Each structure stands twice: as C-alpha cells, then as structure tokens.
Amino acid sequence: MAETQQTKRPKIALTGASGYIGRNLMNKLTEHADVIALSRNGDKYDNTEHVEWRSCDVFSMADAEKALKGADYAFYLVHSMMPSAKLTQGTFEDMDIILADNFAQAAKKNGVKQIVYLSGLMPEAKQLSRHLKSRLEVEKVLSAYGVPVTTIRAGLIVGPQGSSFPILQRLVKRLPYMILPKWTNTKTQPIALPDVLNALDKSVGNESVFGKAIDVGGPEVLTYKIMMKQTAEVLNKERKFYNVPFFTVKLSRLWVSLTTQTPKEMVYPLIESLVHPMVVSKERVVEGISNGTITFKEAALNSIREEEQKMKEQEEKNKQQGSNPPKPQKPEVEANVRSVQRVPMPDGKTAQWVAQHYVEWLPGLFNPFLRAKCDDPSSCELYPKFGKTPLLILSLSEERSTKDRALYYITGGAFAKTKDGNRGRLEFRHIPGTNECIVAIHDYMPSLPWFVYQYTQARMHIWVMFSYKKHLERYIKRENKKEETTVSSSEARA
Incomplete structure (x- = not known):
C-alpha cells in the first residue's frame, strides 16, 4: 500500500473475501491494514485481530451500505457469472450493473475514499466481447457517484484456482491430442497471482492513481498455443497439437465446457473474450504497479x-x-428467484416514471384477465379481473426510492410467500449515463411449487418483460416522431 500520513491502520473493505483472489489479497492487506471481509456467508467465519467478517448480499443496497460502514477504502472483486438464486433469469451483464451501482452508492454514502476494481485488459476493438464490455460498463458505474476509482486491468491470471488458468490446465491434463482453433494464436500477456496482488496492494490509498485505469501484465507476451505447450512441459505430459481453422468460438466454448467440466456460465464469456489480443497498453502503464516479474512457466x-x-x-x-470422508459441498444457492432485465428509458423520464408506467400498462396486456388497483401511489395490487384476492401486493419504499430508483417490496398476494422474513422486492433502476433502466426482482419466493412455477409464472414473467421492452421502444419512436413533427411545423411557420 502507498505510504500515508495516517498513524492508525486504515480499514479496507474487501468484497469476495472468501473467493480465490480475495483470500490471497486479505493475507497481504492484513500486514498493514484492518480488513472488513465481505461475503454472502460472512457469519460462518471467525473474526481475527485484523479481520472482521460481515455478511453482505451486494444485490441489496441496504446490505451494501451496512457492509461498508467504517471503511476508508474498498476493493471491488465482484462478478455475477455464477447464479446465486435457485432460479436466475437475465444476463450476467445486467446483474453486474445492479451490483456495481449498489456498491458505488454505498461507498459514496459511507465516505469511502477510493474503490479499487479488478477488471480485464481492454483491447482496441470496435466490438468487445460480452465479458469485456460488461467489465468496462461496471467501471463506469463504479465511477458515477464521485468516489475515485482505480481500475487494475489484468488478462489471464495464473494461480491454482480462479477461472482461466485452471481451465487451461485441465484441457492440457485431460487431452493427449489437442485441436487448436484460430483463437489459440491470439496474443495475451498473462500475469502471476503474486504480481496481481502486488498491483492491488500498491494502488489502495495511493492518491496518484485515483481515477486511473492501469494495465498490468507479466514479462512475456504469448499465445494460448504457447501457454498450452508450456503447461504440458510443466505437467510433464507429451501432447500433440493440431491447428484447425473451422473451429468457431461457439463450438470452442461448448468443447471447453464439456472437456473441463466447468459450468457454461463461467466458460462461455471467457472463451468469447479470447478472440481479442489481451496485451498491456503503454498508455496505461504505471511504474511499480504494471510490470509483473514472474514468467508464465514459473x-x-x-x-x-x-x-x-x-x-x-x-x-x-x-x-x-476414516473411509467415508465428507463429500465436497456445492456452492450454496438460495431457494428464491432473481430476474433482471434491461429496458429503454424515454428521454426526460426517470426510473420512477418507468415503474408507474409499467403498473399502468400491465393490466392492458392481460385484458380482460387482470386488473390493477393503484389508488395510493405507495401501493399497488394486481387482481384477477373478477376476483377479490390479490395476486401480488407491491408496496413502495419511499425511504429507499429516488427519482433514479423505484423500490417496491412484495408484501402479499396469492403468488408470493411473504412470511418468515422473506424480503422479495421489485425495483426499477436508471443505469447512470444511459437512457436505459434495469427492472429486477430479488429474493422472490413463489407460492407455487417450483416445478409448476418454472414452467408457468417464471416463463410468463420473461414474456411480460419482453413485451414491456417492445412497448417502450414503440413509445420512444412515437415521441420522437411527435418531436420531429413539432420541429418541422415550427420551421414551416418561421
């Protein structure tokens, strides 16, 4: 960490503290700082002299605000490639937006001096992969509320766990004959885990890198083909390599997922990014931070x-x-629903408007089967056309809502379980710097049996959100036409 004038140890919040990067970074940070270790299941860990564990679901802004209380600096090591709910609907890109927005606003509210964000190298390309585009979008959202952000951009991180290198290692280990698609000749600049940890550590509290994006990489620029060959040498495996020009990225990602037994949610975005050269840019080099010293083979x-x-x-x-050791535990997945979709937002409108417009529009979509009762702006109830029992009751949280965010709690209705502390919620959120809005359902517990819910209500919700998106697109076109007509009439009169 950079030298400061503080006499006491700084307090650093660390998201993903139980993960691969987080665990290793925490060991380094505790040499000179006190760490607030954040994890979805933080209460399962014991506090130590310099580590305080806190449970935090970053999908909840309230949780994020509590988690960052007292922090001087914060590390953002979060992604949403792997689902955390029993049923997850939506892309990782849209979920990453909510996570980053919650974290950035919570950091602002708690007076955090700096966010350090671990991202990926950004190639000079007109069309980025989904993964890299999302990483760049997250970087912008983290910076949207005035807290200085330092982004450490790294390519393939070489370590015993994580994502990219273990996949590469398993490929080499399991396949005596390796077919090499075109993307295996793409240049990349891998970096060893200790060098990444050094870059992160030297950035936190370092005012000279506030607001900067810094590229980090090892001492070599290699192709994936060369890395596979060097990995085979390290494993002491004899491998045959064959170049094949017809192997597409889509076919490659399926092949890699099946061969390495790695979930497609993790593999697909990573493989899609391999078509881009991932090399450190000279314009984003900072001495003492950017230059890793450990070779790929080492x-x-x-x-x-x-x-x-x-x-x-x-x-x-x-x-x-004994002879019956416990089976490895699968990552915990909460028994609820998370559904996240992105919709366009008309010029001059707010998330509050999108929310109110949605409630007014929805009964018309299901006419004559559904009606809405929204006499009070703070409450909305959805009923079957001729029924007296509400299907869903939505209660606006005025305290947690702003013009850029409308938050409704699901407080009742035949379709929802609302007892035992369930905090299902529906939110509409403006994406900073865009004319787009996220519509998300969190922690929703359906009253229907899971099998029935997945094939009825869940699919219906996806159709509804698709229809609402198309409705807003048509609305925007009509408004633009009106504006063009008004301008033309004014010019004609002039």
Whole structure:
C-alpha cells in the first residue's frame, strides 16, 4: 500500500473475501491494514485481530451500505457469472450493473475514499466481447457517484484456482491430442497471482492513481498455443497439437465446457473474450504497479505445485476422518428467484416514471384477465379481473426510492410467500449515463411449487418483460416522431 500520513491502520473493505483472489489479497492487506471481509456467508467465519467478517448480499443496497460502514477504502472483486438464486433469469451483464451501482452508492454514502476494481485488459476493438464490455460498463458505474476509482486491468491470471488458468490446465491434463482453433494464436500477456496482488496492494490509498485505469501484465507476451505447450512441459505430459481453422468460438466454448467440466456460465464469456489480443497498453502503464516479474512457466509451476500440495493435505485429512470422508459441498444457492432485465428509458423520464408506467400498462396486456388497483401511489395490487384476492401486493419504499430508483417490496398476494422474513422486492433502476433502466426482482419466493412455477409464472414473467421492452421502444419512436413533427411545423411557420 502507498505510504500515508495516517498513524492508525486504515480499514479496507474487501468484497469476495472468501473467493480465490480475495483470500490471497486479505493475507497481504492484513500486514498493514484492518480488513472488513465481505461475503454472502460472512457469519460462518471467525473474526481475527485484523479481520472482521460481515455478511453482505451486494444485490441489496441496504446490505451494501451496512457492509461498508467504517471503511476508508474498498476493493471491488465482484462478478455475477455464477447464479446465486435457485432460479436466475437475465444476463450476467445486467446483474453486474445492479451490483456495481449498489456498491458505488454505498461507498459514496459511507465516505469511502477510493474503490479499487479488478477488471480485464481492454483491447482496441470496435466490438468487445460480452465479458469485456460488461467489465468496462461496471467501471463506469463504479465511477458515477464521485468516489475515485482505480481500475487494475489484468488478462489471464495464473494461480491454482480462479477461472482461466485452471481451465487451461485441465484441457492440457485431460487431452493427449489437442485441436487448436484460430483463437489459440491470439496474443495475451498473462500475469502471476503474486504480481496481481502486488498491483492491488500498491494502488489502495495511493492518491496518484485515483481515477486511473492501469494495465498490468507479466514479462512475456504469448499465445494460448504457447501457454498450452508450456503447461504440458510443466505437467510433464507429451501432447500433440493440431491447428484447425473451422473451429468457431461457439463450438470452442461448448468443447471447453464439456472437456473441463466447468459450468457454461463461467466458460462461455471467457472463451468469447479470447478472440481479442489481451496485451498491456503503454498508455496505461504505471511504474511499480504494471510490470509483473514472474514468467508464465514459473507461475504455472508454482500454481500446480501448490494445488498438488493442497490435494495431499486433503488426502491426509480424509484418511484421518476414516473411509467415508465428507463429500465436497456445492456452492450454496438460495431457494428464491432473481430476474433482471434491461429496458429503454424515454428521454426526460426517470426510473420512477418507468415503474408507474409499467403498473399502468400491465393490466392492458392481460385484458380482460387482470386488473390493477393503484389508488395510493405507495401501493399497488394486481387482481384477477373478477376476483377479490390479490395476486401480488407491491408496496413502495419511499425511504429507499429516488427519482433514479423505484423500490417496491412484495408484501402479499396469492403468488408470493411473504412470511418468515422473506424480503422479495421489485425495483426499477436508471443505469447512470444511459437512457436505459434495469427492472429486477430479488429474493422472490413463489407460492407455487417450483416445478409448476418454472414452467408457468417464471416463463410468463420473461414474456411480460419482453413485451414491456417492445412497448417502450414503440413509445420512444412515437415521441420522437411527435418531436420531429413539432420541429418541422415550427420551421414551416418561421
């Protein structure tokens, strides 16, 4: 960390503290700072002298605000590629927007001095992959509320866990004959995990890099083909490599997912990004931060050795526990629904307008089967046309809403479980710097059995949101035509 005039240890909030990068970074930070370790299940960990664990669901702005209380600086190591709800509808790009917006607003409210964000290298390309486009969009949202953001942009990070390198390692380990699509000749600048941790550590509290995007990379520029060959050498495996020009990116991502047994939610966005050269830009180099010193082969060897050592330790632990060691636990997935969609927002309108317009529009879509009762702006009830029992009751949270965010809690109705502390909510949120709005359902517990819900109400919701998006697009076209007609009439009179 940069030198400061503070006599006491700074307090640093660390998202993803139980993850691969977060765990390693926390060990480095505690040498000179106190860490607020944030995780969805933070209450499962014990506090130590310099680490305070806090449970935090960053999809909740209220949670994010509580989690960042007392923090001087904050690390943002969050992505949403893997679903965290039992049923997740929507793209990771749209979910990442909500996470970043919640975090940025919470940082502003708590007086955080700097956000350090780990992102990806950005190639000079007209059309970025979904993953890289999302990373860049998150960077802009994090910066939208005035808190200085330092973005550390890294390519393939070489370490024993994480995402990219373990996939590469499993490919080489499992396939004696390797077909090499065109993208394996793309140049990239891998970086070892210790070099990434050094860049992150040296950036936090360093005012000279506030508001900057910094590229970081190792000492070599390689192709994926060369990295595969070097990985095979480290593994002491004899491998045959064959170039194939017909292997498309779509086919490659399916092949990689099946071969490595890695979820498609993780593999697909990463493989799509491999068509871009991922090399450090000279314009975004900062001395002492950008330049990694560990070669790819050395980093791969260290990574594989560390992984083998952990496997040996686990085997010894299993022997001590007897012949029936516990099965590895799958990541916890909450038994609820999260659905996130992006819709256009007319010029001059707000998220509050989009929310009110949605409630007014919805009964017309289902006419004559549905009606809405919204006499009070703070409450809206949806009924079957001739029924007396509401299907859903939405209650506006005036305290948590602004012109850029309308938040409704799902407080009742035949379609929802609202007991036992369930906090289902529907929100409409303006994406900063755009004419777009996110419409999201969080922590919704349907009253229907899961099997029935997935094939009825869940699919109906996706259709409704698609229809609302098309409705807004038509609305915007009509308004633009009106404006053009008005301008033409004014010019004619002039």
